[in-house]
Amino acid sequence: MRLCAGQGWPSVPGMFSVNIKKEELKVMYDVIIIGAGPAGLTAGIYAARGGLKVAIVEFAMPGGQAASTENIENYPGFPEGVNGYELMNSFHKQALTFGVEFIFEEVQNLDLKEPVKKVQTNSQGLEAHAIIIAAGSKPRLLGVPGEALFRGRGVSYCATCDGAFFKGKRVVVVGGGNAAIEEGIYLTKFAQEVTIVHRRSSFRAAQIAVNRAKENPKIRFELNTVVEEILGQGKVEGVRLHEVLKGETREIQSDGVFIYIGTDPNAQFIHGEIKTDDLGYILTDQHLQTNIAGVYAAGDIRNTPLRQVATAVGDGALAAVEVEKYLAEMK
Numbered sequence: 001m002r003l004c005a006g007q008g009w010p011s012v013p014g015m016f017s018v019n020i021k022k023e024e025l026k027v028m029y030d031v032i033i034i035g036a037g038p039a040g041l042t043a044g045i046y047a048a049r050g051g052l053k054v055a056i057v058e059f060a061m062p063g064g065q066a067a068s069t070e071n072i073e074n075y076p077g078f079p080e081g082v083n084g085y086e087l088m089n090s091f092h093k094q095a096l097t098f099g100v101e102f103i104f105e106e107v108q109n110l111d112l113k114e115p116v117k118k119v120q121t122n123s124q125g126l127e128a129h130a131i132i133i134a135a136g137s138k139p140r141l142l143g144v145p146g147e148a149l150f151r152g153r154g155v156s157y158c159a160t161c162d163g164a165f166f167k168g169k170r171v172v173v174v175g176g177g178n179a180a181i182e183e184g185i186y187l188t189k190f191a192q193e194v195t196i197v198h199r200r201s202s203f204r205a206a207q208i209a210v211n212r213a214k215e216n217p218k219i220r221f222e223l224n225t226v227v228e229e230i231l232g233q234g235k236v237e238g239v240r241l242h243e244v245l246k247g248e249t250r251e252i253q254s255d256g257v258f259i260y261i262g263t264d265p266n267a268q269f270i271h272g273e274i275k276t277d278d279l280g281y282i283l284t285d286q287h288l289q290t291n292i293a294g295v296y297a298a299g300d301i302r303n304t305p306l307r308q309v310a311t312a313v314g315d316g317a318l319a320a321v322e323v324e325k326y327l328a329e330m331k
Contacts, residue, residue: 029055029128031323032119034107035266037064038309039299040134041091042316043323047132048098050324055128056095057121059106063088064136065263065300066309070160070186075309084160087309107135107269112292115330129330130294130323133274133282134316137263137300137307142174146230147259154236154256159183163190166256172197172239174227175260181205181213183260188218195252197222199244230257265301277303288319294326 031047033040036058048054061067069084096102105121112118112131119126139157141147147155156162159173163186171191173184176198182205187194196213201223203210213219222241229240231251238253265280275283275291281304282290282297289296298315300307 027053028116029053029126030327031055031130031132031320032057032117032126032128033132033134034119034269035064035134035136035299035301036062036092036102037134037136037299038066038088038091038312039136039316039319040064040132041088041095042313043132043134043298043320044095044100044316045091045098046317046320047323048095048100050320052324052327054099055101055103055126057103057105057107057119057126059104062092062102066312068158068160070183072309073182084309109269109271110273112273112295115294117294129327130296132296132298132316132319132323133270133290133301134298134312134319135266135269135301137265139259140262140264142227142259142261144227144229146232146236147257150230150232150236150257153234154232155230156256156258157260159186159258162256162258163187166191168192169255170195170253171256171258172227172252172254173258173260174198175262176200176203176205177260177262178205178209180260181209183258184219185209185213185216187258188216191256192218194219195222195254196220197225197227197239197241199226200224227257263300263307267301287322288315289322294323296322 030052031054033043033056036056040056044054044056066084067088071081072084073081075082105123107119107121109120117128117131167190169191170193171187173180173194173196184194184196224244225241227239228242230236231238236256238251240251242249267280282302284290284297284302288298296319298319299312
């Protein structure tokens with residue numbers, strides 16, 4: 001089963017078009033951007049277009065979670081929607097056009113105490129006068145027995161990546177937000193039946209998406225219900241459900257489980273210097289600056305009331321402009 005966002009990305013022809021030699025990395029960057037999702041790519045475009053020397057460090061594939069979305073319906077300018085991979089590929093190409101350097105490694109640690117900021121990846125140290133953290137978020141785990149065991153063998157967090165493996169089969173989608181409903185609808189292209197399991201009686205998803213799901217004959221709902229365990233021998237074969245109001249437990253057959261119950265920040269490389277909220281999302285002011293001068297956060301990794309491609313793009317643009325101002329004041 002193909003790995004996707006939060007699991008490690010496969011190589012994609014045409015995406016990794018810049019190979020940076022190690023001797024070329026022994027330079028001082030104006031700004032290093034951590035993460036190549038919509039926020040990071042936009043920040044890179046704006047910063048490089050503004051004449052800054054920019055590097056984007058990304059451990060996986062450009063585009064982040066947006067690149068694994070089959071159809072983005074609410075991004076302005078696309079009345080019929082736009083394929084997430086294609087949109088993010090365009091962002092990536094545009095960043096390359098303006099001279100952004102891409103370093104495909106994982107950030108291990110940050111040293112932000114001095115005016116020159118240091119970024120340690122798994123193989124090298126990088127330096128810059130400013131940092132934009134746009135590392136995004138990763139799918140939240142359900143935390144039930146069988147989830148880890150069957151990950152990649154029926155348990156998935158990306159319908160676009162893995163939906164085709166379930167042609168003619170039954171699948172369960174867990175969650176009640178936009179991602180759960182929209183990806184549940186997408187899965188009906190392949191599966192013969194999609195069961196959406198939600199712990200409440202109402203959904204957090206947009207009503208237009210909920211209505212579309214309810215009108216789809218392949219979709220059924222299990223409301224006020226939680227998944228207690230994912231069952232199987234070698235692969236997913238079913239789930240054990242618990243009806244919250246009735247207190248009843250039962251099992252249903254399923255060949256796959258797609259989990260969409262929220263996200264957690266990709267902040268594993270942040271070790272106390274930067275202030276975060278209780279969930280680990282980075283706190284910023286209205287200029288997207290963190291508590292450390294010269295360090296900014298943009299997109300899903302920061303404490304924000306809305307996490308969408310459109311808001312990530314806005315964050316990336318603002319963060320880049322604020323970095324330009326910060327660097328100008330340093331001269």
